[in-house]
Amino acid sequence: MTDDSRAGVVLAGGFSTRFGEADKAVAELAGTPMIRRVVDRLGRVVDDCVINCRDDQREAIETALEGSDVNLTYATDPEPDLGPLAGIRVGLEAVDAAYAAVVACDMPHVDPALLEDLFERARGRDAAVVTLEDGWYQTTQAVYRADAMARACEIALEEGDGRIVTAFDRIDVELVEESELEGVPDHTFESIDTQAALREAERRLEG
DSSP: OOTTTHHHHHOOOSSGGGGOOSSSOOOOETTEHHHEEEEEEHHHTOOOOEEEGGGGGGGHHHHHTOOOOSSSEEEESSSSSHHHHHHHHHHHOOSSSSSEEEETOOOOOOOOOHHHHHHHHHSSSSSEEEOOOOOEEEEEEEEEHHHHHHHHHHHHHHHHOHHHHHGGGSSSHEEEEEEHOSOOOOGGGOOOHHHHHHHHHHHHOOO
């Protein structure tokens, strides 16, 4: 494994209660499961991708990803729905690369050019994370050094703090202001976590 090797991690293990009874990971957006859209976009910048999910999701997700050109492996949660920090840890521990782009399964508009930029910015550091205009960190569309971030997540979880930003206290993070990004579509950071948001996204795609 070289120091600049790359992979992807897709976070799909949440119970997505705001979405209703359906699993948003495999919910179709204009005829394509959301997780398939995420993996296809990740596949433009990486060859290998780890899918973090629950055991009970795996069969449906495997069906949604059949025929993907990306080399896929699965890292299921030992204990379900402990939050995205735990999912990031599980996913990164399964990565066979120095760096990984971590993307939530409900972000089907993720821009491959943004991920390419973040990989470059993370080189020699432990992470590259966008700071949004509202001040929030975009932690689930970011690039991390796999071993460093996995260990930082482990420590944060052991200390009982499930916030992703807590792990940042233990790693070297390159923060990227949203205003610095050039040519990145406004909706790249959009998360589709309700049925209403799904319908709105479909209207835009079909319009």
